[in-house]
Amino acid sequence: MAPLPSPQVCVTGGGGYVASWLVKLLLSRGYAVHATVRDPCDPKNAHLMQLDGAAESLRLFKADVLDSAALAAAVEGCEGVFHVASPVPADKIVDPESEVMVPAVKGTLNVLEVCSSMKVRKVVVVSSTSSVYFNPNWPQGKPKDESCWSDKKLCVEKKLWYSVAKTVAEETALEYGEKNGLNVVTVCPCLVFGPQLQPIVNASSELLIYVIKGGPNAMVDTLLHIVDVRDVADALLLVYEKQESSGRYISAPNYIKTKAMLELLKKAYPNYNYVKCKANVDQNSPLTPISSAKLKNLGWKPRELEETLLDSIEYYRKTEILQDAEGEGQACRLPDLFQILNAAEE
Template sequence: MAPPPRVCVTGGGGFIASWLVKLLLSRGYAVRATLRDPGNPKNAHLKELDKAPENLRLFKGDVLEYDTLTPAVEGCEGVFHLATPVPEDKMVDPESEVLDPAVKGTLNVLKVCSAAKVQKLVVVSSNAAVDFNPTWPQDTLKDESCWSDKEFCKENGDWYSVAKIMAEQAALEYADKNGLNVVTLCPPLVFGPLLQPVVNTSSKFLIYVIKGGPDVMNNKLWHIVDVRDVADALLLLYEKKESSGRYICSPNHIRTKDLVALLKKLYPQYNCVNNILDVDQKASLTCQKLMDLGWEPRTLEETLADSVECYEKAGALQDVPGHPCRLPHLFRLARDPKNAILTQLDGASGNLRLFKADVLDCGTLAAAFAGCEGVFHPATPKELMDPTVKGTKNVLEACSATNVQKLIVVSSVAASCFDPNWPEGKLKDESCWTDKEFCKDTQNWYSLAKTEAEEMALEYGKKNGLHVVTFCPGLVVGPLLQHVAVNTSSKVLLYIIKGGPDTLSNKFWPLVDVRDLADAMLLAYEKSESSGRYICSLDQMDIKDLVSLMKSMFPNYNYTDKMVDVDYKVYTTSDKLKNLGWQPRKLEETLADSVEYFEKAGLLQDADGKPCRLPYFYRVNAEE
């Protein structure tokens, strides 16, 4: 009797690999599986598989150590390369955590296969190497000719996708140059029953959807495949002589909300995730090439049923007191939920690109600015000096380095209204600058930071030939576009409406609608004659008058009643901006739209046991 055909599976103890080993053994193959630690209890399930005692050998091997792979691969007709980590937590060192194991590890496997004269190598890639291509036509299914944009993934900090792209490209290029028969498979989210005792990352994704938790999900289109169908596809690719190139392995696609609805229908006893944000949808994938080869995957309902049955038996769906279920970081990484609204804006799908950047890292800014004619710089928190001053300096230098023609910097009225020597009764215009020493004496660090940053921006523009225009808005209110985070100035208005334990100074506060500020910035950008600084504030009234106005419009709220009169009035003028063509809204419209939004978002409802508080930034100023 002829000996059974011999194959090797790298990373044999993983979710997909375990099912592949089981399938290979059932089909009469002699299997060698590499493991970093064959004696680890998490790999014990392999020895219990049918036919394992006679046809399965476990080898200690690490894809980053070439010599450890040779004993396992020698004498094998075929190799299946599955050993690549799928990160669950936030990556600290992408190179060592995913890039090296994926890219260098794959190259080691390729070289070992060539040296051992392996007849065929099947490499497991990922649909992450296919799906992230912002230039792909939205009305065209993504097939094997579509590759994820490596630079796009880098800009978004998606190192797992970068690793998968690089590893798959390296495998196919190596095959072309060295005559090795290499086929790659790109599976998406892989669900199904577990053979291994450790719950893998993609299974934790489904468990989170079923149980729910604190993490917000996007209502994006997910591609799903059964782990047993992936194993079938791998063996099919190995056994079919005509298989070549890459194969997408994504038979099911469903949006998050539809997946939740399906799970609730099948399993009404579970809570399921409910904090889901709508986002733009992108083109789906097709696995027609693989199906033409004879692949017949299961239905999504069967996959979900078998997955949940497995999770229930393993106790994976039970709540752990004090430990809420969390979405694996890999799936949180792609888009911060607080920024998800940006992808829903009209025209965003074709004309908006998001870059991962930090104003304290000039290099990340230059990558975003490259090729831009203009830059708008509103990014400044209210807490720190460095992001305001050093961050603005980095933005200026990045603009110069990338030949930006015009920069609009958002400063604040705080940089123009704290001057104790300004003549009383005289309107404060753009010639008025906040006294920095006065700010230091009163510990008004926000105003100091804004003043220093704006002065530096205008001076830098003059010295370096960069066209810089600055804006000094008052308290910015109006409806919010972002859903997750309520900004500081909106919290001030919320406090005025709801009231609370904090005392407000009855100051004159310059106010401006957020939409009018956006209009003003675009106006200054598009007007070639715009120059210098612009105060951007329409209505000015003290807190008592503002409360009186709001009570007349919305009498059903409590409103703050803790106010102390102070001898401080801020009269500013925006005539320079109006002369440029700025036409702001009336205050009543701004307040009406703000309150309408707050009501719809539930922000005006009382939180049990939690009084509304005035943001500390304004409490500090109120006490001065």
């Protein structure tokens, strides 16, 4: 008897931080993967074809989420789609509409419309806890859960464009699924740390490097929610494979105050400069505890925070990222996305 063909799935934005780990996981579990990238020949995507099983089971497709025809070619023959591609701008957003809103919202709709026309069985959309955090009306002291949505008006007022884009895109995805009979599940990871597979340093890794190397500005001692990139990949595959999964899932298992995180890191690696930390005067920080109970009840088992942090540093040391940032003109900076963590200047 001929072996059964491998189940085929598509991952958008395949070369990114989370998507690369997801592709690696899917290949290890016997899936055939179609990954969309902007340019299959770009050296920054070369790591994908070096993954175990890639030669036999991975195909790269040149596609942008705003190009429906290219997406259709990538999704053809796939029973599931993981929509991971999303703009995460590290620099200050000048034109929110073209930089984040259109790619996040229109891009997500394009993917879903293609999935509908191709009769895809299930779509997993990667959202973010920034679509959960910013809700001033949530009862104080109650951990935020999947029923909590960020207040879009508040996010616009505070110019939190990434949060606006993620919230609108996720609402749009779930509404589209309801209306069109497409099985859509969303996963909302918090701050993602852990080793990288891709060569380009992504925004959340830049934040951790800033913390370790002691960037120029102090940070506020606030609550940070952290998840391991490998656990995010596990969560995405889990909600895909579990038939009973539905709606949204928060993936934010660990939280720690900035100061406590610095102490943990200093104990293991005392020789770095580390960022300065100031007491947080704003007692109304939106960063209150959030719950991942729904995902854990599905069978998700994330790793301990310490393992994630130390594995991250080991990766930066091994790849000499920590040394590189000391070069001339390589000022260590906090990505604009995380300016909320910056302490106000005295």
